[in-house]
Amino acid sequence: MKSSLKKRLVFAFLSTILVPILAAILTFYLGANQIANDEDELDQLFTDVRREIRMNEEKLPNQDAFYQEIKTLLDRYQMNITIEGEGDEVLFDSRTYIEVEELNSFLPNLNTFTIQVAGEEDRKWGVTIRANSAQSEPFKRMTDIVHILLLSVGIGVLTLLLMVVIWTTYISRTVLTPLKQIYQATEEMRNGNLDYPIQYKKRDEIGRFIQGFNVMRQHVKDSFTKQKQYEDARKQLIASISHDLRTPLSSIKGYVEGLRDGVVRNEEMKQRYLQVIHDKTTHLDHLIEDLFEFSKSEADQLAIEKEVVNVVEYFEKQLIKYQFDLQEQEVELSYTIEPQPRSILLDPIRIEQVMSNLIDNACRYGGTRIWIEVRPDQSERNVIIRVVDNGQGIDKEDLPYIFTSFYRAEKSRSTQHGGSGLGLSIVKSIVKAHDGEIDVESESGQGSTFVITLPLYVNGEVVDL
Structure with missing residues (x-):
């Protein structure tokens, strides 16, 4: 089955984007399932805070008495609360009674919640809940969510880098390396080395291009070989013609000079000389006819x-x-x-x-x-x-x-x-x-x-x- 380079590049582009996203989503999903059970504990915290405030709202003006009533709740959840009335007036702040250390968290506001509590006579308070420890329940849930989110992003980034490395290596081997081999082959051809085939077995665009390049290289090699053969044949032809024509021509010239110089003394010798001249010219005629036929056959023009x-x-x-x-x-x-x-x-x-x-x-x-x-x-x-x-x-x-x-x-x-x-x-x-x-x-x-x-x-x- 032919593999399309275009399809592979599109697949590489899409997978480089989608795989890291999917890896991050999957990591976040698995982590979120681990802390999903903590949601009920947070709701229970809000319910307990509302119940304690309503039960002790008559003691709210006396902060000391109010603190003594809700101290148990604050210790159980390791938290502080601030109650604000209308006009952002602070009615109670447990931090007055509890020494609060700065949370060792890069996002401390994640452990802070604000709820509305309704009392009697349509009174409403704004209650701010702050965790004293990022590891206490149920405040740990939000920290875990942030950790899972950061872990998901980190895995997504690592997956992205991994996909980039994988596809860069793959494209380098299947595209850049063959192109480098083609360049090397052209340099070899330019230097006269026509025995330099490129090995590439994939049947994609690069493979078809390399196959065409190898065919061209072989064709050029065959053309040079044929040209050399023709050149050798031409040299041999010239040498053969020179030898084959010189011999009978020399004989004819010698016998003609003999006749001209009066060497022939009688009619019998004259006829012998003429017969030799005739035989030599006949031989020359045959040689010329063979050369003529040969030239036509070499040019594929033999009638x-x-x-x-x-x-x-x-x-x-x-x-x-x-x-x-x-x-x-x-x-x-x-x-x-x-x-x-x-x-x-x-x-x-x-x-x-x-x-x-x-x-x-x-x-x-x-x-x-x-x-x-x-x-x-x-x-x-x-x-x-x-x-x-x-x-x-x-x-x-x-x-x-x-x-x-x-x-x-x-x-x-x-x-x-x-x-x-x-x-x-x-x-x-x-x-x-x-x-x-x-x-x-x-x-x-x-x-x-x-x-x-x-x-x-x-x-x-x-x-x-």
Whole structure:
């Protein structure tokens, strides 16, 4: 389940406010329940004071006599009373008879109460009750209430501080730390280190941002890697072109100079020179054509014009032609084509280029017998083309690289055996453009087997491999 950073921040804000308030209210509620029973005792105090004053109101003018009557009440509750008549006239103050110490309380007025007492003949007195001790009952109740109130506020403040610390730590880990990691990663990228992924597993806004950052970093890394590969390929291309073009051009130049300088003495030698010049120019033409095809395949501009053809008719026509051409080179070519009619969508010229390249390679590297098999696979979804020769084969260490541009298994780069090093790279590009695959099996001295897999055209559509 995705976690929204916005929701978490709102929750953090609300919980930071509400949790301390709830903690304070709960603390006050629990404490208030403990002193709720003291309320009856305070009411009883007021009742006793009213009763004693009414019972002894006739002695009120004589303060000494009045004091003696209520002294027991004052001692029992550890209190003093002041009675005021109309016009705030003080009729009695027990503090005249009792030495009163200052209460050790930061809020002494909490232990002071004022009540109205009605006497006979509609007389009313204002009675102020003061506690001599903050710990005496029932005056202790008010002190306890204040203590509980202060405790509630203190717990609320502590809870607030705790929530602030918790959420600050959480936000620091889930927001600030990832942002710091992103900053560090950008610094690493700026310094050229593209192998610096950010580890963050949450699927929130920060997580999606970091995931996008990692994708961007990987894309930049791949782009730099690809750019470097292109740069290396460009350098290799320049070096290969220089070598491959210089050799035949030097030969042509030498033979032309021989003809110009009159080295040729007879017609037979002249024809030999001209034949060599012709062969070298043909080789140059092939090199230039390969480079042209390679540049188009690298730029994904290799022209492919597909059409639906019959497998048997197409390949049989091509192989018969090769069979006739190879007779002059004393190379035996045999083939097997499964006769069932099947269709395939391909570019006839490009696939002919593929077959021609594979057959030429087989001849160039010592093949005297070539066997080609064309048949569908067991699923009846693809056609398999196998080109098998008995040539010198390919060393095991060279097999992974033979489809790489400019790679030659024959290291001498002689024009007798080696071509431009682009033929198989172009072959792979053409097969890939037909949604197919090409593979090779070979051992040194035991020939090679190239296997091409192309999707058949069934019920009006190309079948996926």
